[in-house]
Each structure stands twice: as structure tokens, then as C-alpha cells.
Amino acid sequence: MKICAELALDSKDTLNQFLADIERRAFRMAKFASGSADEALDLVQEAMLQFVRRYADRPPEEWNPVFYRVLQSRITDSHRRTSVRKRFLAWSGRMDGKEDQEDPLQSLPDPANPNPSDHILRQEERTALEKAIRMLPLRQQQAFLLRAWEGMDVAQAAFAMGCSEGSIKTHYSRAVHTLRGLLEDIRS
């Protein structure tokens, strides 16, 4: 009985550690797709709840692709709903085009960085990259982030996105091509 309780505690700690490791990246991915911090938090919450309810019993080595599969599915659903809503609002003439404002604190210089010009340059690069990623079509964006950032191989990314490996290769290659074109400064 004691061993069971210890195992349960251990598995809860492992799950907590896993979720803590991915929550920020998951949030950023959701925000790239939705463009809204609040919506991104909702998406991460829905994904986490669904993940722990349905898939937490799976072996921990499977958690990463499974979690991203749940998250990507939520993002795709939300994207579809938002597209329909936008179309309706555009049709009814009530579109105000207001997007989430960036946190002003984020633009303050980092006191740990001794060279403010480096900091500003780096921040500009980051802003340009994030803007370019947001401009990608959703599937390309997802494939790129899973492969280039999350470090998944083609098979894992295909599982996470629920599509074929060939589609992943196509989406990823197009995304890299587009980003390289948009981010000449970063490339150099």
C-alpha cells in the first residue's frame, strides 16, 4: 500500500515536472497561432486538462508527442472557429482589427545585459522572428515549431499534427523557405 502511494506520488511529481517544462513553450506556440495571450492560456489549459484526464497513464516517454497532439488539435479547432467568427464580423462590418497588446515591461532593457545596443538588436530580431512566424499559415507554423523548436523528428511531428510524414516535410520546408526570405537580417 505504501509502495503504491509512493509510486503515485512519484508519478505525480514526474507529471508536474513534465508540464512545468513544456507550459511556457506550449503557451508561446498557442500565442503564435491565436495572436492572443488570453486565448493562448485557454488553449494550454484545455490541452493540459485533456492530457492529464486521458493520457497521463501512458509511459512518460510518450507524453511529449501526445501532449503536443492534444494542443495542436485544440489550436486547429480554435483557429477554425476564429476564422468563421472573423468572416462573420467582416461580413457584418463589426471588425475592429484590435489585437493583443504586447506587455510594455517586455520592451524595457534587461539590467543583466551590459550592452543596451546588443539587447535592443536582439529584441528587434526576436520581434521580427515572432512576426514572421505569425505570418506563416497555421500548418506550416505548427510543423516548423515542432521540428525546429521542440526538436521532434518527422514521425513525431506527424503524430502530433495528425497528418502524414510527407505533409510534415512539405510544411516544414515551405516554412523554412518563407522564414529565410523574411528574415534576411537574422540569416546574416
Added chain:
Amino acid sequence: MNANDREKRFLEKVKDLLNEGVENLDSQTGQRLERIRIKALEASKEKRSEFFTPLRWIMVGGFATATMAAAALFFWLSTSPGDLPARHVEDFEIITSEERIDFYQNLDFYRWLATEENGEAKGRTT
């Protein structure tokens, strides 16, 4: 530097920039994410205790009853009177009578025998 190296460097830089974006996430968002995680972990605990809730028992009971009813209906329909071997009134007479089944199997023979015997008896009398 060839194209592959350039692409590799580009992707490494992209990854660094994305990681910086995560590290520089504001504290408010960080706290909200932590609350979401704690809520999810609590849901994982509830999941185990929720397995035997009254609602689940009602659902299981309802499913079992529906299955039993479907099975009973199936058996009742598959053994309906239309498929019984005894479809006619004569058949019921055979089943319910106390005679041996051999008698009914050789009934034609007994009928013929009876007519023969009746014929002979009539011949003798005339």
C-alpha cells in the same frame, strides 16, 4: 560555408531567439500558467476517484439493462412460433399425444393395412 551549414546556423539562431522569448515571459503569465498546471494536476487526482461515481453506475446499469433487453428480444424473435417445427394443428396433436412417435411415422402403412383388412372382411361377408 555551404547551404546546409547556413541553414543549420539560421535554425540554431531561431531556436535561441524562441527560447529567449520563453525566458522573458512576464511574471503574470508565468503565474497563470502555474495555476493552470496545478488545476490540471488536481484533475488527474479526481480522475481516479471519479471512476465509480453514481452517474457512472447509472450509465453502466442502463447499458447492461439495454443489452439484456436487446438479447431477450433477439432470442424471442429468433424462436418465434413461425419457426417452430409444429406449425399445424395436426402437429400439435402429435406432440401432445401419448402415442409413440413410430406410430405416426408409419401412419400411412397402418391406414393401408386397415383398408386392406376392411376390404377382406367385406369380401368374406359378401
